Amino acid sequence: MQRREFNQLLNEILKPDSIKDFCPNGLQVEGQEQIKKIVTGVTASQALIDAAIAHGADTILVHHGYFWKGESQPITGMKKRRVAALLAHDINLFAYHLPLDVHPVIGNNAQLAELLDMQWETGLEPVNNSVAVKGRLKTPMMGEQFAKKIAQVLNREPLTSLVRDEPIETIAWCTGGGQGYIDLAASQGVDAYLTGEASEQTIHSSREQGIDFFAAGHHATERYGIKALGELLSQEHGFDVTFIDIDNPV
CATH class of the missing domain: 3.40.1390.30 (NIF3 (NGG1p interacting factor 3)-like)
Incomplete structure (x- = not known):
């Protein structure tokens, strides 16, 4: 082509x-x-x-x-x-x-949701065209369990702030450097927020607003959209495509 x-x-x-x-x-x-x-x-x-x-x-x-x-x-x-x-x-x-x-099928948020059994329901309102989304865990679980699942699926131990003593049912997420959305997520009453990175103030937001927080790595949460795009190009359009993962601990 x-x-x-x-x-x-x-x-x-x-x-x-x-x-x-x-x-x-x-x-x-x-x-x-x-x-x-x-x-x-x-x-x-x-x-x-x-x-x-x-x-x-x-x-x-x-x-x-x-x-x-x-x-x-x-x-x-x-x-x-x-x-x-x-x-x-x-x-x-x-x-x-x-x-x-933001792509609803091959996008980073969509692919992470599929991997971690999260049901994507809507964007994180009221931000128009929000990159962050929200939904729920298909199987509610405690924060410790979800952290173990993240580590197993992404091969990356997440940084966590676990402040709730009830199972996570609702969750918002944004792959990569989306830690700034935690306050918006908390304001909408979700149980947990998942992203790639954390800032110093993120943990205070988690503790003071009672929302579990998971930072699973910018690179680790964004491997899957580009991989899925390459697979689509290969399967539907016949291109010779190879995904190469250059490790990055961030």
Whole structure:
């Protein structure tokens, strides 16, 4: 498939124009015209680029790409080395951030819900187009049990603040760096909130508002959307796609 057609296909699947974002979604670095061999991964780090080069890929598709709002604009240092490697090997870089978080089937929130047996019911109101969502555990369980399940499924021991002595029934979640939504979740009376990261104030919010909290890792909670997108491209459109997981403890 030609690069332009591939970009259109991704836009049809992920609908980037439907949500405001902090970076450009779609093609970020132009490479070969024909898209045949794709490597997917969470972040367009140097390690992922090197792995894609070794794999003979013509395209890299990630959740975390480049050119974020507020970042330094000059292409120097680490950014220069990354972009230079892509250009030297004529590799396309495509990135989709929030559109991949919110997709109702292959998105990060949806995939995490499937893995952890959470029922997605609605967005976390009243934020319009909220990236955070809420629902319930299909099988209510105590916070300690849910923490063990997270560790087993994601292979990552979560940071927890367990303040309730009743089973978790309702839960809100946002993959990645969504700890700021905990207050909104608490205001809507959910039993627990799950995200990737924690800030110092997050634990105080949990303790003082009586909401169980789980931080399961930014990378660990966002492996599954990009993996699912690659599987869709392989199964429905015949692309050669390989998911490469570059470990990140955060």
